Amino acid sequence: MRDTRESRLLLVLLIAIAFALITVDIRGGEDSPVDGARQAAATVFGPIENGVSGAVDPIGNAVSAVRESGDRHDRLAELERENAALKAELGSDDRSRSRLRQLDKLLKVSGQGQYGIKGAQVIAIGAAQGFSWTITIDAGADDGIERDMTVLNGDGLVGRVTTVGPSTATVLLATDPDFTVGTRMEATDELGFASGQGDRPLRVELLNGKAEIKKGDRLVTFGSQADKPFVPGVPVGVVSRVDPSGGDLTRTLSVTPFVSFSKLDVVGVVVQAPEKDPRDTVLPEKSEPKPTPTVTVTVTPSAPADGLNQQEQ
Numbered sequence: 106m107r108d109t110r111e112s113r114l115l116l117v118l119l120i121a122i123a124f125a126l127i128t129v130d131i132r133g134g135e136d137s138p139v140d141g142a143r144q145a146a147a148t149v150f151g152p153i154e155n156g157v158s159g160a161v162d163p164i165g166n167a168v169s170a171v172r173e174s175g176d177r178h179d180r181l182a183e184l185e186r187e188n189a190a191l192k193a194e195l196g197s198d199d200r201s202r203s204r205l206r207q208l209d210k211l212l213k214v215s216g217q218g219q220y221g222i223k224g225a226q227v228i229a230i231g232a233a234q235g236f237s238w239t240i241t242i243d244a245g246a247d248d249g250i251e252r253d254m255t256v257l258n259g260d261g262l263v264g265r266v267t268t269v270g271p272s273t274a275t276v277l278l279a280t281d282p283d284f285t286v287g288t289r290m291e292a293t294d295e296l297g298f299a300s301g302q303g304d305r306p307l308r309v310e311l312l313n314g315k316a317e318i319k320k321g322d323r324l325v326t327f328g329s330q331a332d333k334p335f336v337p338g339v340p341v342g343v344v345s346r347v348d349p350s351g352g353d354l355t356r357t358l359s360v361t362p363f364v365s366f367s368k369l370d371v372v373g374v375v376v377q378a379p380e381k382d383p384r385d386t387v388l389p390e391k392s393e394p395k396p397t398p399t400v401t402v403t404v405t406p407s408a409p410a411d412g413l414n415q416q417e418q
Contacts, residue, residue, distance in 0.1 A: 207371040210259020214373075218338050218387040220257075221377025223248055227369045228273070238281035238301065240264075240369060245272045253334035255326075255375040261340035261363035262286065262326060263372050274374070279307065279341075280366050286335055287327035290318065291385050296327060299341060299360060306345055309358040314350045323388055324360060332378035338387050363389075 208224065215222045225244035244250050246269050256263040256276045264284065268275040277284055284301040288309060295318070297311040309324065322344045328337030346359035 204371055207259055211257075211371060211373050214257065214259055214261075214340075214387055218336075218383040219379035219381075220336060220373075220375045222257075222373035223250060223376050224371065224373050225274075226371055230369075238278040238284075238303065238366075239267075240276050240278065240372075242274050242276060242372060242374070243272065244374060245270045245274050247271050249376050250274045250374055251376075255332075255334060255336045255339060256372055257339050257375065258364060258369065258372045260365070261342070262335075263364055263366075263369065265334040266374060276372075278366055279362060279364070280304070286341070287329065288324045288341055289327045289337075290316075291323040291325065291388060293317070293322075297324075297355075297358070299324070305359075307342055307360040307362055309344075309360050311356040311358065314354050314356045316356055318344060318347050318356065318358060320344055320347065325385060325388065328382065332375075336375050336378045338379070338383035338385070340388050 204226075211222070211224065214220070223244055225242035225248075227240045228243045229241035231239065240263075242256075250266060250269050252266055252269055254266045256265060262279050264276045264278040264281075266274050267277045278301070279286065279299070280301040280303055282301050282303065286299050288297045288299045289295070290297075290311075293316070295311050295313055295316045297309045299307045299309045302308050311318065324341040324344070326335045326337055326339040326341060329335045340363045342360040342362040344358050345361045348357040348359075350356050
């Protein structure tokens, strides 16, 4: 627009109108006649203003950050919950790795003994069907499980199946006082019967009262007729004590089981017996005792004292 008399008059007129509107707005307060127009302008230009202000006003950003601290606290709490969930997942991964190790040992035992097994997981422990030392597994008749089948894990004999449902089964543990299994000593073939004693070692009665048995000797299952309830060759335990015979017809042994009954998780039910007795092949390899290091000390006589040398001269 060119600087003419008309333009100057228009500018003065606009300024006068502006001052008049400001005066009316101030005097009108909340009932100002221009309030609607002001709100409309705020609606249109407000977002733009906030964006520009946020970009160029660091103090305003700081105030906004303080105002949003509650939201950030909630986000921190959420991250802490996610972290706890991740730790739980890691824990479950550790448990999965433990189960894989147990399953690997179980498959190794079944391969050495040529046992056909059905893997299962322990889902409950405690009294069941009138027994005191039992577990419940997540395999039953639908999986081919039958009563009086041998149950083992990667360490040795666990027990025998006593009750079978469609999808679960009850196993009587070898530690139960009502449990009895025929045993055979490694190498010597001495026969006996092992009975459970709760949380104490198994009690084994050897048929030969004069059998030469020592601490550390190992036992396996002798096997039952038609392989029920026990298949042969399953590791039972290690002799921890030999009672004096005292002229009795039998000899009593205390045997520590190979299986840790307080840590049962993955087990296997023998659904198919081996074609021949595996004998001692399923027993774990014996660890060689580490030699005790000997230390030779050489003592060199000390030189005589000066006073003693002078007396001798």
